Amino acid sequence: MxxxxxxxxxxxxxxxxxxxxxxxxxxxxxxxxxxxxxxxxxxxxxxxxxxxxxxxxxxxxxxxxxxxxxxxxxxxxxxxxxxxxxxxxxxxxxxxxxLPDPRILATTQDRLVEKEFVESLGIATAPYAAAGDVPQLFEAVRRIGLPAILKTRRMGYDGKGQMKIEPDGDAAAAWRALHGAPCILEGFVSYEREISVVVARGRDGTLQSFDVTENEHRDHILKISRVPASVPQPVADEAIRIAETIATAFDYVGVLAVEMFVLRDGTTQSVLVNEVAPRVHNSGHWTIDGCTVSQFEQHIRAVAGWPLAQPSRLGLVEMTNLIGAEADDYAKWLTIPGASLHLYGKGDATPGRKMGHVTRVWSGMQS
Amino acid sequence: MxxxxxxxxxxxxxxxxxxxxxxxxxxxxxxxxxxxxxxxxxxxxxxxxxxxxxxxxxxxxxxxxxxxxxxxxxxxxxxxxxxxxxxxxxxxxxxxxxLPDPRILATTQDRLVEKEFVESLGIATAPYAAAGDVPQLFEAVRRIGLPAILKTRRMGYDGKGQMKIEPDGDAAAAWRALHGAPCILEGFVSYEREISVVVARGRDGTLQSFDVTENEHRDHILKISRVPASVPQPVADEAIRIAETIATAFDYVGVLAVEMFVLRDGTTQSVLVNEVAPRVHNSGHWTIDGCTVSQFEQHIRAVAGWPLAQPSRLGLVEMTNLIGAEADDYAKWLTIPGASLHLYGKGDATPGRKMGHVTRVWSGMQS
Structure with missing residues (x-):
């Protein structure tokens, strides 16, 4: 065994x-x-x-x-x-x-199962409903309201496999655009900011979370991560608690990322889970240069059965993805003081393809 | 061409x-x-x-x-x-x-030629004299005095190819112990501390030096590097000036390291060059985790014809070599907060073999 x-x-x-x-x-x-x-x-x-x-x-x-x-x-x-x-x-x-135990993938490969799992832990998600066929989609629209986002249950990433349905939009057309795949309808959440937590869990159950990251997407692709996220400490604590709860509930070994939305209602902020990624995550790339241990090393340590490191951030950090032809400007980044350039060695810089990233650390500035 | x-x-x-x-x-x-x-x-x-x-x-x-x-x-x-x-x-x-131009190796592969080259730049070295045969060695002893160190002109590293001759020692025996290879005799310098400067020079002649490193050897092998070296700013400036002068005189491209001794005469400190290494250097390993750019990346940038980065140290740094069986204790280092472990993937941990290193950075503390 x-x-x-x-x-x-x-x-x-x-x-x-x-x-x-x-x-x-x-x-x-x-x-x-x-x-x-x-x-x-x-x-x-x-x-x-x-x-x-x-x-x-x-x-x-x-x-x-x-x-x-x-x-x-x-x-x-x-x-x-x-x-x-x-x-x-x-x-x-x-x-x-x-490792991580592949049985987890049955949950995270299916948006509907994943959301049910997160909800079962008492953690909030955006409102959602199954949309397995067109009648079910119409029922979902009645329940969730519009605008909403129709997403395929499986295989979506970087905005692929999803369609926004506007208040006067054609739900059936969105359904056809996604080739009639089994979907879920998600309520459109008007969030203040997007954050994520990258957490590592060792074979022995030890948890080590990196600082909460604030993420800016463009065209559904992560563009910039900033650390720490500009959220009050209780919100950061809650985000980390959510990620650690999910990792523990999965009895997870390795690095896992949880993307969340921060909502504001008057002076009150709350956190919703958007997506769980059972792997190292783009929003954790800043840890290579901006932390005493990287998400990649934590994952390797966990898989190897080695003790996790206690991550300590080296300053204010900003990570910028180089997407498609942006990587052609790599030489510009080589001349920016403190910028650490990473190129992934990919051939064609096709639009939307993640070709590299740049990390900048302002040391001596912790928050 | x-x-x-x-x-x-x-x-x-x-x-x-x-x-x-x-x-x-x-x-x-x-x-x-x-x-x-x-x-x-x-x-x-x-x-x-x-x-x-x-x-x-x-x-x-x-x-x-x-x-x-x-x-x-x-x-x-x-x-x-x-x-x-x-x-x-x-x-x-x-x-x-x-790159670097291999013609430089004719100088740095021979301790005598290297010292003559450094001296020709107006930079101080320990007193030395050629010892090509036994009569020349006796003449060298008369000039330099004892104690002194007899070193083979070629192929020495980590204390290999050298013998100390004590004041009452047998110079001819030392000569035989080094198999009669062409040697130089170096005056024994009573230094306060050992330091080194790792400097990168681009194809365009741009210079970028890392902060001066203080080195502690055990059994002639580097054991610990601390950055910054505890020397007054004028001494650090002089050390960097020396390294940059040598790199420029070689019309060097890539990373070069200069090992130096700091001597104290009353309240006056001075710097002597001990050795020039035309390559990345053990005393620069701290830059991987302790600096916004590593010596290895600087060397690659220089060879590639890319602009050098401006190195910025991330805090107080200490690098410890794991030598021989010390690497068997790797698990201990995995649990020390802030310690970055590097293992080189070598097989046999024979005595004196460099198996890995550990870097610790205290961020927010620049000096």
Whole structure:
């Protein structure tokens, strides 16, 4: 049996990572600092994570021979994305310790199940209703009201798989635009700001949350994260409590991110959960340069069964994503004092593609 | 012709590195943050730098076929150690831009030539004299006096290739212990502290020095670096001036380290150059976690023809080397708040072998 009670990994051990994008790349970079190796498994031959490790498997997620060889070469396995096919995860789990436990993915891969789970913990979400077919969608519109956002239950990210329905909008047209996939309708929340908490949970249940991050999106893609978020301490505390409650309820091992909305009603602020990401998260990239430990290292420590670090922020931090052609301006960032440039080694700077990020830290300024 | 006036590298380009130890490993890690790839060339199949790149050449430094293929795969070439054979460097220089210019190695590979070079710049060194044979050694002892240190002119590091001769000591025995290799005799300097300056110089001649580091050795191996060094500002300024003078005199491109002694005569302090290392240096490892840019990234920027960053220290910094079996205690460091652990992925923790290091930063404390 492969359980988290297995012995911690030793230096020189190999962690397998499913997925070959920038998150896998930064996980592998963090592992290599600790003397741990990574083996990247990804179906795309251009996977940018391939460039920072010695051992790679370029194969489809349903290639059982490749998966079996991969499992054999690894001492533990993790993943960079939440849409790992459940059969892939099950196949690997029979052969190696896979963390976080892939059973969590059944919850986080489905927006409806995820929201029900969060709600079951007594944590608020935006109002929502299932929209499995058009009659159910009309019923949902009656209950939730408009404007609202229709989202596919599965496989959405960076604004893909969602349509806003205006007060005078055509719900059925939105439904067709999403190709009739099973959806949920979410009430449109007029929030004051978006925040997120990145929390790490060790194999022993220890929790370590990074400081609350404030996020600014453009075209549904994260553009800027600022830390700390400009929210009062009780709101920050509540956001961290929510993230830690979710991580504990999942009996999670690794790094998990919770995106939240801060709402204001007069002088009262409250927090709603928007989304749970069972992985390292773009809004935690600032930790590489702005904290004594990065989210990537915390995830690797957790998977390895090593103690988590106590994160300590090094100052005021701002992280800016370089999206699409913005990365062509990398040379500008090289000349800005204190700016740490990260490029992911991706080929084509297609619109909306995350090509890199820049972190700036103003040290000696903690809040 | 391959000159530094060649176009800067583009993201995705490949930098070749001669040598596969921890310095090459950390150079490759820094390059990957910037979206640049490294190809490691090293003769030892266990080279720890092999684990963090996709392309490696495992071959001898005189294997011209391997060198030719390596050069073809690289857009520029650098090295992690100063003892690159001159024929290897010459062979590669005909095929690719090699930085720093390997002609510098003729100076830094020979302690006598190096000291003459430093002296020619009007910079003080410990008293020294050539000791090419036993009669010359006796003459050197007469001039320099005892105690003194006999050092081989070539290939010494971490205390290897040197013997102290006590006032009543046997100079001829020391000579035999060093196998009769050409040596220099260095006067024994009673210094107050050891410091070093790590300076980066860009292709365009721009200089960026890191803050002066204070170094504590044990058994001739660096054990602890503290930053900033506890020296008065004029001493720190002079140390930086010396390092920048040497880098400029070499018309250097990349990172160079100068080890110095601080001497006290009553209330007056002065600085002597001990050694010049034409490479990234152990006493600069603190910059990975303790500065807005690392020495490794500065070196990569310089080699790539990219602008250097302006380094800004994030607080008080202490770097501790993990030597030999000390690395077995890695788990202890994982639990110390604020400690950043680096393990180099080396196999055998033989005595004296540098296995990793730990950096601690006290942010908000600049001096």
């Amino acid at each position: 492969f359980t988290r009670a297995n012995a911690p990994l030793s230096p020189g051990a190999t962690i397998g990572i499913l997925g070959g994008g920038q998150l896998a790349r930064m996980l592998a970079q963090a592992a290599s600092r600790l003397g741990l190796n990574c083996h990247i498994f990804a179906p795309d031959e251009d996977s940018c994570a391939f460039d920072v490790v010695r051992r790679v498997t370029h194969a489809a997620y349903d290639d059982q021979d490749a998966l079996a060889r991969f499992a054999k070469d690894c001492d533990a396995i993790t993943y960079e994305f939440e849409n790992v096919p459940s059969q892939t995860a099950a196949f690997l789990s029979q052969r190696r310790l896979v | 391959f000159t530094r006036a060649n176009a800067p590298l583009s993201p995705g380009a490949t930098i070749g590195i001669l040598g596969g130890g921890q310095l090459a490993r950390m150079l490759a890690q820094a390059a990957s943050r910037l979206g640049l790839n490294c190809h490691i060339f090293a003769p030892d199949e266990d080279s720890c730098a092999f684990d963090v790149v996709r392309r490696v050449t495992h071959a001898a430094y005189d294997d011209q076929d391997a060198l030719a293929r390596f050069a073809k795969d690289c857009d520029a070439i650098t090295y992690e150690f100063e003892n690159v054979p001159s024929q290897t460097a010459a062979f590669l220089s005909q095929r690719r831009l090699v």
